[in-house]
Amino acid sequence: MPLLALGLAKLFSLNSALTAGLVLVGSLNGGQSSNLCTYIANGDVALSILMTLATTIGATFMIPLISTVLLGQSVNIDAAGIAMSTVQVFLIPMAAGMLLKRFASRAVDAFMPLTPVVGVVSTCLLVGSAVAQSSSAILAEGLTLQWPVMLIHILGAVAGYWMMRFAGQDEITSRTSGIETSMKSSALGFLLA
Template identity: 35%
Template sequence: MPHLLKLTQFVSKTFALWVLLFAFLAFVSPETFLEIRGYIPYLLGIVMFGMGITLTFNDFSEVVKHPKSVIVGVVGQFVIMPAIAFALAKLFVLPTDLAIGVILVGACPGGTSSNVMTYLAKGNTALSVACTTISTLLAPLLTPIIFYVLASQWIDIDASAMFASVLKMVLFPIFLGLIIRALLKKQMAQISQTMPLVSVIAIVLILAAVVAGSKDKIIDSGLLIFGVVVLHNCLGYLVGFLAAKALRLNNYDSKAIAIEVGMQNSGLGAALATAHFNPIAAVPSAVFSFWHNVSGPILANYFSTLKNQHDEDPSS
């Protein structure tokens, strides 16, 4: 078990490296990963199940302690990122498949890696976990609605089918994890420590499958979509931080909000795009999956130099 925990820690810390490596392998040898595309929803389900067995009631305590900060984070997640995605799709006149892909990843909830980045940034990690949890639980309702409102001008959208997909891929695995943790508390406490390793493997395989299936489109528009994803992610960080400061949140909370807003559950975006649209629509999610694991540590390193005010949590 100690060796497995060390491996888990190593793989988690080098997540961006594994994303880059498998994206490269999928690009040069797409046939190796093409068959994985049919398993993308199940891989995402594994990630969400892992989230479920690691959740405790303490993860929701921040909602009671600091409801304003949680509301700002969750509202920012479902307003700022979709709005930026829509603006970028319009500004760069993106082709239909790429436009809906960018908006789709913008409408997704926060990514779980935001919690680690917030910790490294010396921000409010409990707030980050609460925002990720609440936004993920709200995703079956809000992601299809937001996506329908913003992307329906490009393509016909079956919002009810998307709702059912998010329910199956996100909410059901999380609740299954919660139930199993409640029934097998001691066993799950140990197993949950290795779930980051399983999650990294699943996310990397999702990314590889998307890259393998969209190699030609990546070649055609790779530079454009990479630029759009970088802007989307970085503007999310910036606007999230400025919004938190404008609402008079301290640095400790504002760091968490900025990272929470800017980092997306791109695995969900890729799974929904593959299930409901042209696989090319999954490319923005694939690029986002790589990029936010590069930008996140850079921002966390900068944020760690920003002092938390004297009135903030002394544990920071």
């Protein structure tokens, strides 16, 4: 994804600041919303969670390395902050969900049909808030910025899916990989930008 980002930046002749931003997007870990999308798409949620967790842990040292190699400048990462965020936003809710399912399965089963709607609305509000705070910069760059950002996510999904298919994986695993590859942690990206 970082190399794809760099290629798109060159293709669209982005300036150095936008190139750095696009490479940063390509380097980001999987977002927690990918787990929700995997659930909605009938993918392998356990695999999605493991991929998100692995890329989140890897982001603490890979983002500075990738930015140094591809851009010649390092991006400082707050490893302790990422660890705390992972615990708060990822591990605690996951553990709470597992405990609720174990000890209050009837209540959880009754609520399950609503979880996709609640998850999508919550995600839209959170991401929408972050985008709104940067809307003037996004609109000022126009399609020069919007096309490469859109393409990195679309091409990431296609690459994630087809790489798994070519590796002999089944449809569900491939779909999960495509979703996980294309959906990035908007929260970390917003903090680093």
